[in-house]
Amino acid sequence: xxxxxxxxxxxxxxxxxxxxxxxxRLAPEAEALLRExxxxxxxxxxxxxxxxxxxxxxxxxTSIQSGQPVTEALLDRIPVTFQLGMTAWIFAIAxxxxxxxxxxxxxNTWKDQAATALALxxxxxxxxxxxxxxxLVFAVWFRLLxxxxxxxxxxxxxxxxxxxxxxxITLGVNLIGTVARQxxxxxxxxxxxxxxxxxxxxxxxxxxxxxxxxLRNAMLPVVTxxxxxxxxxxxxxxxxxxxxxxxxxxRLALGAVFAQDFPVVQxxxxxxxxxxxxxxxxxxxxxxxxxxxxxxx
Amino acid sequence: xxxxxxxxxxAPALAFATKSKQRQLWNLAKRHRIxxxxxxxxxxxxxxxxxxxxxxxxxxxxxxxxxxxxxxxxSHPFGTDRVGRDIFARVLYGTQISVLVxxxxxxxxxxxxxxxxLLSGFVGGALDNVIMRFMDALxxxxxxxxxxxxxxxxxxxxxxxxxxxxxGSMPVYARLMRSQxxxxxxxxxxxxxxxxxVSNVRVMYRHVLPNAVSPIIVQATLxxxxxxxxxxxxxxxxVGVQPxxxxxxxxxxxxxxxxxxxxxxxxxxxxxxxxFVLCLNLAGDALRDILDPRLRGR
Numbered sequence: 001x002x003x004x005x006x007x008x009x010x011x012x013x014x015x016x017x018x019x020x021x022x023x024x025r026l027a028p029e030a031e032a033l034l035r036e037x038x039x040x041x042x043x044x045x046x047x048x049x050x051x052x053x054x055x056x057x058x059x060x061x062t063s064i065q066s067g068q069p070v071t072e073a074l075l076d077r078i079p080v081t082f083q084l085g086m087t088a089w090i091f092a093i094a095x096x097x098x099x100x101x102x103x104x105x106x107x108n109t110w111k112d113q114a115a116t117a118l119a120l121x122x123x124x125x126x127x128x129x130x131x132x133x134x135x136l137v138f139a140v141w142f143r144l145l146x147x148x149x150x151x152x153x154x155x156x157x158x159x160x161x162x163x164x165x166x167x168x169i170t171l172g173v174n175l176i177g178t179v180a181r182q183x184x185x186x187x188x189x190x191x192x193x194x195x196x197x198x199x200x201x202x203x204x205x206x207x208x209x210x211x212x213x214x215l216r217n218a219m220l221p222v223v224t225x226x227x228x229x230x231x232x233x234x235x236x237x238x239x240x241x242x243x244x245x246x247x248x249x250x251r252l253a254l255g256a257v258f259a260q261d262f263p264v265v266q267x268x269x270x271x272x273x274x275x276x277x278x279x280x281x282x283x284x285x286x287x288x289x290x291x292x293x294x295x296x297x
Numbered sequence: 298x299x300x301x302x303x304x305x306x307x308a309p310a311l312a313f314a315t316k317s318k319q320r321q322l323w324n325l326a327k328r329h330r331i332x333x334x335x336x337x338x339x340x341x342x343x344x345x346x347x348x349x350x351x352x353x354x355x356x357x358x359x360x361x362x363x364x365x366x367x368x369x370x371x372s373h374p375f376g377t378d379r380v381g382r383d384i385f386a387r388v389l390y391g392t393q394i395s396v397l398v399x400x401x402x403x404x405x406x407x408x409x410x411x412x413x414x415l416l417s418g419f420v421g422g423a424l425d426n427v428i429m430r431f432m433d434a435l436x437x438x439x440x441x442x443x444x445x446x447x448x449x450x451x452x453x454x455x456x457x458x459x460x461x462x463x464x465g466s467m468p469v470y471a472r473l474m475r476s477q478x479x480x481x482x483x484x485x486x487x488x489x490x491x492x493x494x495v496s497n498v499r500v501m502y503r504h505v506l507p508n509a510v511s512p513i514i515v516q517a518t519l520x521x522x523x524x525x526x527x528x529x530x531x532x533x534x535x536v537g538v539q540p541x542x543x544x545x546x547x548x549x550x551x552x553x554x555x556x557x558x559x560x561x562x563x564x565x566x567x568x569x570x571x572x573f574v575l576c577l578n579l580a581g582d583a584l585r586d587i588l589d590p591r592l593r594g595r
Contacts, residue, residue, distance in 0.1 A: 001434070002434045002435065002438070051489075053318075063348055066553055090515075120575060120578055120579065120582075121571075121575060123574075123578060124522065124526075124571055124575035124578055125571055126526055126529055126530070126549075126567055126571065126574075127569045128530065128533045128549060128553075129549060129563070129566075129567030129568075129570065129571065130554055130567075132549070132552075132556055132563050132567070133563075133564070133567070135556060136556055136560055140556065140557050191576050231437075231438075231439045232439045232440075232441075234416040234439055234442065234443035235439030236439065236441070236443045237440060238442065238445060238534070239441075239534065242534060243553070253442070254445070254534060254536075255426065257446075257447070257449035257536055258536070260449065260534070262444075262449075262450075263450050265446055267440065267541075268446075269438060269442060269443070272438050272439050272442045273437045273438055275435045275439075276351070276436075276438070276439070277437070278336075280585070
């Protein structure tokens with residue numbers, strides 16, 4: 001409902017958006033006919049229900065700019081954004097969890113402060129600036145990686161991976177900060193529990209205590225944050241795809257914003273909401289893996 | 298006892314109280330050195346914003362065709378852009394927009410979100426359900442995508458950016474205030490106020506709200522950092538504050554295509570954003586530690 005209201009209520013007359021403000025003005029008879037045909041004479045609740053039933057059937061309308069069905073345009077670009085998002089996610093998990101663990105183990109030492117500062121710096125770094133600086137260093141100065149563009153991983157895995165390194169790191173850096181801080185906090189909570197003392201008293205190796213007993217139990221809040229951040233990654237792709245000229249959903253949405261192509265904006269916003277649901281579902285599934293006591297009915 | 302005697306007695310007491318408060322502040326700053334330094338950084342940035350027209354060596358819009366794309370030097374510490382505008386002056390003036398947008402956006406979030414959260418938590422029932430389901434719906438959208446969609450509908454510009462960023466962050470404050478109101482309304486002093494016949498509205502504003510201010514202040518400090526980043530992101534994408542107004546995001550946008558020949562155009566405004574947001578986050582963390590000792594060291 002929010003997606004519909006955003007463009008159909010706040011956005012003013014959809015016909016004006018379709019025809020252009022001034023230039024595309026039609027004769028009054030033709031305008032009336034078009035309004036009837038598009039269902040714009042119906043009351044807003046009826047328009048909403050029509051839009052909702054179409055959306056459920058996968059029909060999100062047609063792009064004003066290109067004439068392409070919105071669902072088709074989104075489906076073309078979802079694999080691109082998915083590959084970028086997954087790279088960032090894997091990169092963030094690979095760095096953030098060890099960083100958070102390291103900070104928790106070295107609590108209140110200079111190592112903890114350095115790791116926390118690193119995590120905070122990650123959160124404070126504007127992704128578009130970081131992307132540009134990475135391009136400057138690794139693509140312009142050292143010429144190690146391509147500065148922009150996209151190659152599908154299935155078409156050419158090596159070139160595809162090369163094209164994903166810089167945007168993946170850029171997109172993942174903010175996530176590292178958030179996840180590392182959550183991991184540290186959760187690990188501190190768990191490390192103070194009796195069963196950790198028992199595990200150490202049994203003479204288990206510290207590595208086993210930390211990974212098998214502490215980390216597993218500390219993962220629940222971390223998984224929650226990772227699930228919640230899944231949709232935010234999609235938000236981040238709007239910027240990253242622009243910086244690295246990647247033809248994904250984010251770039252499509254931005255182009256639609258400039259062109260006032262409301263059906264595409266609506267589709268992208270709806271997709272973002274679905275990504276939020278997918279993130280929450282993923283977190284729920286992961287809970288059952290990390291804590292078998294939780295059974296999702 | 299005469300009035301003059303009372304005044305004479307209260308003056309040293311007042312001086313003692315002031316000194317004691319200063320000492321407390323000093324001790325607090327010594328305990329939270331990084332937080333104190335971050336607060337200093339935030340105050341410095343606000344001062345720069347307030348005095349930009351005085352301290353700026355150049356007009357941010359003045360074009361000098363004799364010094365196009367000059368690297369950092371003594372006369373232009375941050376270099377110049379492709380029409381010869383001084384980047385240092387533009388970054389200084391950009392501070393004004395960032396601070397302004399940040400403060401107004403956070404203000405919008407608080408003005409709408411806090412009363413809604415207060416009502417939701419205190420009144421409960423169907424009203425709570427309606428308000429919170431609306432907030433859930435807003436939270437389901439990534440904040441940047443929501444801000445982008447709002448700006449797309451309302452058209453780009455400084456006021457609409459403030460509205461977009463403010464509305465996007467509103468649910469955070471509403472949820473926070475609701476959780477506080479739910480806890481505070483169970484306290485005995487609230488029960489006592491009710492039994493004395495105090496109206497619900499008065500209880501909310503005299504007893505619940507003042508006791509929930511601390512977490513809101515902490516969230517506002519952290520939210521300011523997010524608002525600054527969001528404004529810069531929207532301006533970088535070209536849907537925020539429009540040229541020729543200098544904002545950190547728009548300077549970066551103009552610097553992106555010049556990266557190979559003039560890295561400084563994109564580097565310095567990004568550094569300014571990074572330092573300001575880092576200071577805000579560190580200051581917010583320190584505030585949280587001070588106001589909620591249970592979270593200390595977490």
